[in-house]
Amino acid sequence: MHQVILVPDEETGGYSVQVPSLPDCWSEGDTIEESIANIKAAIAQHIDVLRESGDEIPEDHLNSMMAVV
Secondary structure (H helix, E strand, O other): OOEEEEEEOOOOEEEEEEEEOOOOOOEEEEOOHHHHHHHHHHHHHHHHHHHHHOOOOOOOOOOOOOOOO
16 A cells, blocks of 8 residues: 555646655546546556566555645
8 A cells, every 4th residue: 555645736627646655656637536546557567667677665654644735
């Protein structure tokens, strides 16, 4: 399980999604549901690439605290 940050995109009306524990892993979608499905696929693919290259897979330290500033 990975913590994600879902950010509304005012230009497109969709959402961008980032994964703090996997800095180069991101995705987007038109709806929240589509964005979540897309980021799940992106996470799986990102981890596959890390495994294939022999790189360490970063642990995700889920944090229930979130602030919007």
